[in-house]
Amino acid sequence: MTVLADLHRPGIATHFARVLVQRAVPLGVPEADLLGAVRLNRVLLEEGRVRISPAQLGALMRLVWRELDDELMGFGAGRHRFGTFALMARQMVDSSTLGEALRYSVRFYNLTSPALRWELSEGGVCELALRLTEPERDPDHLLEEFLLLMWHRFCNWLVGERMPLRRTGFAFEPPAHRPEYRLMFPGPVYFSQEVSSIQVDGAWLKAPVIRSRRDLRRFLQRLPDEWFVKQIFADSVSARVLRALADASASLSLEQLADQWHVSSRTLHRQLKREGHSFRRLREQFRRERAESLLLEGNGPIGEVAQSLAMTEPAFSRAFKQWTGMSPLAYRRARGR
Template sequence: MPYTVWFRYVKVVLHAAAKANLETQTLLGAVGLDSSILEATDARIPHEKVYALWREITRLSGDEAIGLRLVQLVEPEVLDVVGYAAYSSSNVGEALSRFIRYSRLIHEGAKWTLETKGNVTQITHSVPGSHLPLPGVLCQWVLATIIVNVRRMTGLNLVPLQVGFQHQQPDDISYYRELFQAPVAFEQAVNSFTFDAAWLNQPLLKSDPGLCALLDRYAEELLAKLPRTENIVDSVRQEISVGLRGGDPGLDAIAKKLKFAPRTLQRKLKEAGTSHQELLDEMRRELSIHYLQERQMAVYEVAFLLGFSETSAFHRAFKRWTGTTPGEFRRTLSESAYINVKI
C-alpha cells in the first residue's frame, strides 16, 4: 500500500501558502486534487501528491527557499493534535518525543530518530521506503518546522550546532543560514540537525499536563486506526529503488538480498495484496513522471535510469501506464504551465 499523508497537515501548508499569496484552488488543481477535499476532516492522500504539491508551490512562488519561509507563516493555532500535544508537553525532550511518536499520523512512511551521545543530541528525518527523491522544499519545511516551533515553545532563540539536508545545495543558501544560524550541509543521507543536549530539559511556555494526557489518548486512538505497514512490501520497494539506481531490480536479485527464495517472496507479496512486477511498474511509472518534469533530462536518459534496454520499450510502458507518450506528457505540462502563467 502506498504511503499516505494526513490532509489536515496539508491544509496547514496550504494555509501558509495562501498567506504567501499562492492561490489554494490553483495549487490543488495543478496536482489533481478536488477542492472538496478541504472539507474532509480525516482524508489521507498519496504522498506522491504531496510531493507534487510542494513542487508546484516552488514553481509558482519562484522561490527556492519557500519551504523555510512558509513555516514562519504558520500560526500555532492552526496545528492539530500532534502539534498541540507537543506544545503542551513539559519540556523540549518530551515535545520532540511526542512529535516523533505521532508523526506516522502525518506521514505513514516518515522515519524520525532522536539520539543523544554525550552532550549532543541529533534528530533525523527520512522516508526510506520512498523511491521518489524528497523535494528540497519539503526537506526545508521539515527541519524548519522543528527549529521554529522549538523556539516558539521555549521563547528562546535556540541555535543548532549543525543542520543537514538531503537535497542538493541551491545557488543561494543565505536564507538557510539566516534561519538556522548554524553551519548547513547538503546532499546528506538524511535530513537532520544536532543541538546541545541541554535543550531537552528546557521547559515549555504552555506546558499543560492535563491537556497533554487528553491529547495523548486521542492521538493513540488515531494511530490505532491506521493500517499496519506491510514490512515486506516496504523492504521490496526499498530494494527496487536501490536496484533502479544502477543495480538489479529483478525478483531473483531482490529475493537474494532479503534472504528469501524467489517463490517464497512472491507468495509473501501476494499475501500482502501485490507482486514484485506491480511494485516495479508502480515505481517506474512514478519515477518516469518525476524525471519527465525535469526538462533538462532527455527521454532516452529517463528510459536508461528506469532500467529499460531500449527507449521504444519505455515509450510502450509509459503509454500503458498513463495513456499517453512521454513526448505528449511533456507537451501537456508545457501547455498547463502556460495557462497557469496567463491566469
C-alpha cells in the first residue's frame, strides 16, 4: 500500500510524529515511551529528511490515545474517551446506506462532543464540514487533518470502494508540510476557507453499507494504521498483486504476472491505474515493508536482505535511503536504541 507521503518519497513525514510528541509530553506522557513507540530517537524525530512508516505513526498514536484516554489526543476541548469511535462505528455498520450512517455519526458527535461541530450537507454534492470549538488547542492543525482523513477513509471502508474527493478545504493557511496532502486528500485542496470540509458526489449517500459488526471488530484492531495507507480493498486487483508478490518473489515483473493471469500486461496496467495504483509502486511498497521487517527482526547482513528482495546491495541501500531518509544500517541501529 502506498503510504501518505510526498509522491516522490515513500513514507510519512516526521512532522506528524513531532507534533504528537510535543503535545503529549506536557500532558504527562513520558517522552521515552513516545520515542520508543515510534522507534526514533530525538535527533531523528527532528530530522526533516527522515520518513516513517504507517506502523510507526500508528503505534505512536495508539499510545497517546491510551495514555491520555483521549481519541482527540489532547487537541480538543474536553476528551473523547478511548473507545468513543468504536461505540459510534458499531451503529454506523448497522445502517443500510452511507447517508444513514453519516447522519447518525453527525448527530452522535454533535450531541456528545464539546470539541467538534460536524455538518452534513446533502444534494448533488455531499459536504462533510468540521469546526473545532477551540481551534487554538490545535495550532498545527493535526486534529483537523486527521479527522477529515479518517472520515473519508472510514466511509470508503464502509462501502468497499474509494470515493473520489471532489474538493477538500481547510480553514487555515497552507502549512509547510502541504506536499503531504497530495496522497492524504487526492484532488483539489483549498486553504483559508470558511470551514474545513471534504466533498464527494452526492450519489454516494445512497451506496449500501456492506460491512458487518464482525468486519468492524477486525478493522478496529488495525487502527489507526489503517488511516495512513492508500486503501486497497480485499477483492481489488491491487490486493491480488500484493498477494502475488508475497507468494512468489519481489523479482516478479508486470509481464510475468500478466502471463500467469492470462491477460496482457497493458490490460493489467490499465486495471491498476483505474484503482489509482501501478505495479511499480506496489512492488516498491512490498519491498519496503519486507525490508523494514527483516531489518527490525533480524541481524543478518544487509546483503542478505537485499538478495531476498531481488536487489543488489548498492541498489537496495539507495532505494532504502530514498524510502526512509536513512541507510539500512542506520535504520537498524536507530530502531534498536
